[in-house]
Amino acid sequence: MNFLFVHQNFPGQYLHLLRSLQADNEKHEGTHELVFMTEPNNNHMAGVRKVTYSKPPPVSASLVLEAREYEMSTRRAQAGYRGALQIKALGFKPDIIVGHHGWGEMLNLVDAFPGVPILGYFEFYYKIHGTDVNFDPEFPMPEAQFGAVRGKNSVNLLALNLEQYGQTPTRWQQSTYPNWAQKQIRIIEEGVDLELCKPDPASRKAPLTVGGLTVTPEQKLVTYVARNLEPYRGFHTFMRALPRILAERPDVVVSLVGGDEISYGAPPRQGGSWREVMLREVGSQLDLSRVHFLGKVPYEQHLALLKRSDAHVYLSYPFVASWSLREALACGCMVVGSDTDTVTEFVKHEQNGLVTPTLDHAKLAQTVLRALEDGKLAAKLRKGARAFAEQNLAMDAYIANYRAYIEEIVGRPLLPPPPKVAAKPRTRKKVTAP
Structure with a gap:
């Protein structure tokens, strides 16, 4: 089967699906031809032909704010179209196009490619009420900017208007879309590598060193992970909870993994990073020898921290769940999660974690302390976290569901049927007369 994948940052969400299709080719040579259209980057995968298009220039600041998302998306649409024509000129015609509709x-x-089905990733539908916008009263959005939020849905609406096929990884993300649009969007729950992301009881028997952090077997490790340290992921709530946690538990050390850039939301009005802002607010109340800002760490160190964690804090506005939440559950972390639908789709209170109000730092501190003090409860919830991951987050199940949907769309199996084995002719036994 001929695949055309599309994502601005190869391989994006499609790494594991591509590996599955590569495995098909290893077993059955020439089964799939894999082409991936993307902006230029240094990533490569054997057996995947990468075709790049030029990143469009930035949109002029003079353009009205509400129209900027639309302007950039139409520029990208033209870049994608020109890239597709080059692919077509080389004689390649996909049987299916799989890609992210976000840009x-x-x-x-x-x-x-008229008539070729498109399976698009629908990540999030922006709203003025009920999701991330104005969720946090500390950072209200001016009414004058509401139009720009609606403008961010221009790509969503144009993609839905194609009347093709869609997928999204969670019920919450699907629910953000209008009722009329949800019928186009299939939920395919994303999975993690349960063999790589798994509990490691031995991790507590020896010291663990990551960067400037060393945690001994006698200490308790509280972990926090986000792509970048910012309010969308509850960083401000976590920092405000730390003074009480550290004061009441002298054996606690804290690791914070994440950068100082902005992934979501606005930068601080005061300037600088959110880390600097929060350290100015609460730094004098903290024993900073026990609070370690590790920045962005290699993946194996990230997993080592999760496996050693005594309490893993995952907070989020009503937005898209991070991969780190899935990985934490698979590693059997004692997860303390926020009470938004984003998180509670994964974390069930007192079944596989503890749930606490997203913006209440006092309640967060209380909940983390409970997780550290009640060993019997923590053991139960760790076991529940791993069981949830095995039941809902298995990579094999995720890929199988993805492949099944592709087969449903295209109308034929991804793999050729096994060759028929010719039946051996039946021979009659010779009967001799008595």
Whole structure:
């Protein structure tokens, strides 16, 4: 089968699906041809032909704010269209196009490859009420900017108007879309490598060193992970909870993994990073020899911290759940999660974790202390976290569901049927007369 994948940052969400298709080719040579259209980057995968398009120039600041998302998405749509024409000129015609609708590259591919089905990733539908916007009263959005939020849905709406196929990884993400649109979007729960992300009881028997952090077997490790340290992931709530946690538990050390950039939301009005802002607010109340800002760490160190964690804090506005939450559950972490639908789809209170109000730092501190003090409860919830991951987050199940949906769309199996084994002719036994 011929696949055209599209994502601005190869391989994006498609690493594991691509590996599955590569495995098909190893077992059955020439089963799939894999082409991936992307902006230039240094990533490569054997057996995947990468085709790049030029990143469009930035949109002029003079353009009205509400129209900037639309302008950039249409530029990307044209770049994607031109890239598709080059692929077509080389004689390649996909049987299916699989890609992320977030930036617009796929909007005009129906013109380049008419009749070819498109399976698009629908990540999030922006709203003024009920999701991330104005969730946190500490950082209200001015009413004058509401139009720009609605403008961010221009790509979503144009993609839905293609009347093709869609998928999203959680019920919560699907629910953000209008009722009329949800019928186009299939939920395919994303999985993690349960063999790589698994509990390691031995990790508590020896010291663990990551960067400037060393945690001994006698100490308790509280972990926090986000792509970047910012309010969307409850960083401010976590920092405000630390003074009480550290004061009441002298044996606690804290690791914070994440950068100082902005992934979601606005930068601090005061300037600088959110880490600097929160250290100015609460730094004098903290024993900073026990609080370690590790920045962005290699993946194996990230997993080592999760496996050693005594309490893993995952907070989020009503937005898209991070991969780290899935990994923490698979590693059997004692997860303390926020009470938003984003998190509670994964973390069930007192079944596989503890749930606490997202913006209440006093309640967060109380909940983390409970997790550290009640060993019997922690053991039960760790076991529940791993069981939830095995039942809902297995990579094999995720890939099998993805492949089944592709087969449903295209109308034929991804793999050729096994060859029929010719039946051996039956021989009659010779009967001799008595």
